[in-house]
Amino acid sequence: MxxxxxxxxxxxxxxxxxxxxxxxxxxxxxxxxxxxxxxxxxxxxxxxxxxxxxxxxxxxxxxxxxxxxxxxxxxxxxxxxxxxxxxxxxxxxxxxxxxxxxxxxxxxxxxxxxxxxxxxxxxxxxxxxxxxxxxxxxxxxxxxxxxxxxxxxxxxxxxxxxxxxxxxxxxxxxxxxxxxxxxxxxxxxxxxxxxxxxxxxxxxxxxxxxxxxxxxxxxxxxxxxxxxxxxxxxxxxxxxxxxxxxxxxxxxxxxxxxxxxxxxxxxxxxxxxxxxGDDSGLVFPPAVAPFQVVIIPISIGNWKENTLPRAVELRSRLERVGIRVFLDDRSEYTPGWKFSEWEMRGVPLRLEIGPRDVKNNQAVAVRRDNKEKLIVSLDGVEAKIKGILDGIQASLFDKALAFQKENTCQVSSYQEFKSVIENKRGFVQAFWCGSEECEARIKEETMATIRVIPLEEEKNQKGKCIFCQKEAGTLAVFARSY
RNA sequence: CGGGGAGUGGCGCAGCCUGGCUAGCGCGCCUGCCUUGGGAGCAGGAGGUCGUCGGUUCAAAUCCGAUCUCCCCGACCA
Structure with missing residues (x-):
């Protein structure tokens, strides 16, 4: 909350x-x-x-x-x-x-x-x-x-x-x-x-x-x-x-x-x-994120002498292996403010470095996608960060795929079709006789259009048109769209 | 393009109905001190010809007209 x-x-x-x-x-x-x-x-x-x-x-x-x-x-x-x-x-x-x-x-x-x-x-x-x-x-x-x-x-x-x-x-x-x-x-x-x-x-x-x-x-x-x-x-x-x-x-x-x-x-x-994106803001997949990693030095005491140099070093180590990094060393903002800001901006991974971390030769990594916190040793940190970024990329896809599956269903009656489009939305698979009139009437009555006729569905399908009940050989995917 | 809503410091809003004295508030911004492991605190300060143009009036953020832009709902589209 x-x-x-x-x-x-x-x-x-x-x-x-x-x-x-x-x-x-x-x-x-x-x-x-x-x-x-x-x-x-x-x-x-x-x-x-x-x-x-x-x-x-x-x-x-x-x-x-x-x-x-x-x-x-x-x-x-x-x-x-x-x-x-x-x-x-x-x-x-x-x-x-x-x-x-x-x-x-x-x-x-x-x-x-x-x-x-x-x-x-x-x-x-x-x-x-x-x-x-x-x-x-x-x-x-x-x-x-x-x-x-x-x-x-x-x-x-x-x-x-x-x-x-x-x-x-x-x-x-x-x-x-x-x-x-x-x-x-x-x-x-x-x-x-x-x-x-x-x-x-x-x-x-x-x-x-x-x-x-x-x-x-x-x-x-x-x-x-x-x-x-x-x-x-x-x-x-x-x-x-x-x-x-x-x-x-x-x-x-x-x-x-x-x-x-x-x-x-x-x-x-x-x-x-x-x-x-979610309620906390943007969530970018690492492959296209403007910054893949944001480093936030914890500004306590004389952090500029003790902590910042380690953060700078970490940045160059990561940049050397091709990771896009932003080091937020602004002293006018508190760490907490930066956490929220970069979460909102969708940076996939945040690395925090404070006195504790300097002492233990580590950083605290926080994933944007699931907010998971983990301690990462600075030994071999490059490979570990790459691994985490790959994990985020994969899990974002998996999450989106799960969402797509949850929100894709096949319907067999026009009643059901209307109800799903109205309440649940998502992709709705339904047979379509191929007539432009049925397509137009469905659009008029439900605001749903045929998004695609999936390639693998183009052949060998038999059913009844969701609208006119005639024989249909096409299982089309309907949805409301942008 | 039709129907509806809205434009007031960077952002979010109040004021407008019932015209009037210095246009307010929160956040942000600037300066200083102090703080900093989940959006700190105190003090001081800057910033607005009220979207634009025109009209009514002694006087317009406020009333009238036009226009531009944004948002929502439809008709059209990457």
């Missing part, structure tokens, strides 16, 4: 999840509101997480044969108009540049909401032969979507992301790439962010505007709502046909190319907050 009162500037999570989320983000300095609608500043503590995400994901992107490039921020209106479904999907949220300096532009420029159009145009110039394929390019960029409703990290007018854009000879290759990336995202999110995901195909209603098929990873936040964390699209030949991306194949026949695109965004930071 007393402990929960420590963080007085943040609404408790159990009391009001939405306010907890917003309070926490500002109080811990992940982000702050900018004065323009829907825009935010990602502050250094939040941006550090993005840099870790970038570094770790970029490694995976490159390891799978992709290279980085950069395309223009602006897209001529005519380019967006080429693919009708794409245009219709994005038109309501495109920001336009109509003027350059004092002169009105002849053709207005879209601030990219996504880059398929401009990249499609460039690819048509670069792809001529089967020997040019595959093209495997990724870009790290910002995009702008003029959304009606915004929320820090989850949906902002401008956001940062990576978008991969590939070109292939055949449908099969494009489809293989689409699924390979989906799996890469799954592994990345589960390994580095410690968030378990469901993955599968999106319905026609939910797919990317202009794609043949969209696949996504979806995770459950701790309020029981789902969050789409990444998407991978098989674009088919839609963009190739309108941008004329053609190549001569092995038989000297001219073919339209097959494409994919895929992305994850700064939304992942919001997911970290909502998936792992």
């Amino acid at each position: 007393e402990e929960e009162r420590l963080v007085t500037q943040v609404t408790p999570k159990s009391e009001d999840f939405s306010r907890w989320y917003l309070d926490l983000i500002r109080r811990t300095e992940l982000a702050d509101y900018a004065p323009m609608k829907g825009m935010m500043v990602i502050r250094p503590y939040g941006y550090a997480i993005w840099e870790n995400i970038q570094r770790l994901l970029d490694e995976r992107i490159k390891a799978s044969g992709h290279v980085n490039a950069y395309f223009p921020l602006f897209i001529p209106e005519g380019f967006l108009r080429k693919e009708m479904e794409h245009l219709q999907g994005f038109a309501p949220e495109v920001a336009w540049v109509t003027q350059g300096g004092a002169d009105e532009l002849e053709e207005r420029l879209a601030v990219r909401p996504t880059s398929e159009a401009i990249i499609g145009f460039m690819y048509s110039k670069w792809v001529k032969s089967w020997r040019d394929l595959p093209v495997l390019i990724n870009q790290w960029a910002n995009v702008v979507r003029w959304e009606k409703v915004t929320r820090p990290f989850l949906r902002t007018t401008e956001f940062l992301w990576q978008e991969g854009h590939t070109v292939h000879e055949t449908y099969d290759e494009a489809q293989a790439e689409t699924l390979r990336i989906l799996d890469m995202y799954r592994q990345f999110v589960e390994t580095e962010l410690a968030i378990p995901v469901l993955y599968g195909r999106k319905t026609e209603q939910e797919k990317f505007a202009g794609a043949l098929a969209t696949y996504a990873i979806e995770a459950l936040m701790s309020d029981g709502k789902a969050l789409q964390m990444g998407t991978s699209h098989n674009l088919g030949q839609h963009f190739a046909r309108v941008f004329n991306i053609r190549f001569e194949d092995h038989n000297q026949s001219l073919q339209y190319a097959w494409q994919t695109s895929w992305g994850v965004s700064t939304r992942l930071i919001g997911a970290l907050v909502m998936a792992h």
Whole structure:
């Protein structure tokens, strides 16, 4: 009880999840509101997480044969108009540049909401032969979507992301790439962010505007709502046909190319907050935490002479083995204040060093995830800390997985479906006949949408549609979502 | 974009209905002393043209209008 009162500037999570989320983000300095609608500043503590995400994901992107490039921020209106479904999907949220300096532009420029159009145009110039394929390019960029409703990290007018854009000879290759990336995202999110995901195909209603098929990873936040964390699209030949991306194949026949695109965004930071955070604040998995360890010297007596040097030494020992450490040697705050502060900021492991510890050649380690306290000898401390951090990473995932399992259920009647969505939330598996009407009516009546049709469920399933009772071959996963 | 709520020092709020003298309070911040193993104490101090623009009035945080931003609930979305 007393402990929960420590963080007085943040609404408790159990009391009001939405306010907890917003309070926490500002109080811990992940982000702050900018004065323009829907825009935010990602502050250094939040941006550090993005840099870790970038570094770790970029490694995976490159390891799978992709290279980085950069395309223009602006897209001529005519380019967006080429693919009708794409245009219709994005038109309501495109920001336009109509003027350059004092002169009105002849053709207005879209601030990219996504880059398929401009990249499609460039690819048509670069792809001529089967020997040019595959093209495997990724870009790290910002995009702008003029959304009606915004929320820090989850949906902002401008956001940062990576978008991969590939070109292939055949449908099969494009489809293989689409699924390979989906799996890469799954592994990345589960390994580095410690968030378990469901993955599968999106319905026609939910797919990317202009794609043949969209696949996504979806995770459950701790309020029981789902969050789409990444998407991978098989674009088919839609963009190739309108941008004329053609190549001569092995038989000297001219073919339209097959494409994919895929992305994850700064939304992942919001997911970290909502998936792992608790009443004491943020809880970051060590893999992406801005600081993995915070060292707090216990300031008693002439601690600057006796204790601080040991803390400094400990910091360099840990840094030498690649651990991100912050030594909080500020004398204006008490140790107790620092404990709470760094707990709120989600640092995975706290190391306390006081006179007792100096005498015994040890430190007191306190895990953020379970508040467990343990004495760690400074002999071989590097390996021990690494071991603890690995343990935290693993147990955060296990905890989130247990939560996901507890909050996933299969229902067989519409009554049950409505009751679970209304009261317990979480993922709800139910048979669906495949009709858009049933999907739409369910959404209208329950606010739940089909998050994914799990890959392994796509075949060999038989049941009755939860809504219309007709024969259904698809076991879909429904949830209310962000 | 529709419905509702809200903008007052960094944060959380009071004051507004019923206009009036120096715009208050808690936390935070600054200085000093003293403390420091779970958000210490005392003393002194700084900081606000009350979101913005306009109107009414002798006089506006307060009344009226417009506008910007935030939050909640819906329609749209990474």
